[in-house]
Amino acid sequence: MEKLNSLKNLFVHEIQDLYSAELQLTKALPKVAAKATSPELKNAVEEHLAQTEEHVSRLEQVFHLLGEEPTELTCKAMKGLIKEAKDILKEEASPETRDAAIIAAAQKVEHYEIASYGTVAKWADVIGRNDIKQLLGQTLDEEEKADRRLSELAEAGINQRAAAYRAEEKELTE
């Protein structure tokens, strides 16, 4: 690959990593949605899948504005995040606990993206590409909103139900 001797090169490198990350997500999210029990959670994951497809095409616009071909640079971090999520979804679990696990895994993914988009939006500014900064900033906002929605779902009942399930089970066995 090209030497990282400028912020512009590093910026392109990071966009290629994000492009890979988002494409990996478009494949993983339908499997996650299928494992969710709470209709609200299933809905949130499905809506996020639609948004993720939008994020992919926004990155393609960024490549275009940079005069580059859309290229993936395998995002190893996202690979690890998805592997971890798949592992936990394979475990035998109560539906309530699985929903809590899905939220935890999804928030880790959101935070990866918040950190990445936060970085590239700042770099776009420094290299004087306000047009690109606007596009990346839009996605950053959506990732932050998705993260808050997941927190709300957890606090609005999923965590409580996961804990209550155990309490009921204990009552039955006592």
Added chain:
Amino acid sequence: MEKLNSLKNLFVHEIQDLYSAELQLTKALPKVAAKATSPELKNAVEEHLAQTEEHVSRLEQVFHLLGEEPTELTCKAMKGLIKEAKDILKEEASPETRDAAIIAAAQKVEHYEIASYGTVAKWADVIGRNDIKQLLGQTLDEEEKADRRLSELAEAGINQRAAAYRAEEKELTE
């Protein structure tokens, strides 16, 4: 492993994952500090290493409070994050660009931890373990502070220097 049929089991699972993540970091951070050029950045990474060791012992306290042995469950996400950081540090890069790349990688790591500690602190509350919630909340605060400090370092000059390096180089070749 034990079935994830309760939030308590899922909680222990997540603490084991975090324990592995923090231990991986204690090994990786000295290599990152060695690659940093800016003295402020080197200093920030070294101080964060000391904090990470503190986070490890806080997690050991959590295990103790749960009546469990400290056990690692390989954190594949952190493995991916560290691999990605190592890959980028192997590239030929100007010192200024490498510093910007280190900040980007470190903020992704911080965000992974912010998401994880945010989740386990909430779960500790739901399962009625305020003592554990306090410990996890302390670490969460420190991770958030570390993330903000990295943003400040980037904005206080590292990004600008990475971009300026290119500008100077262009002047020389034009």
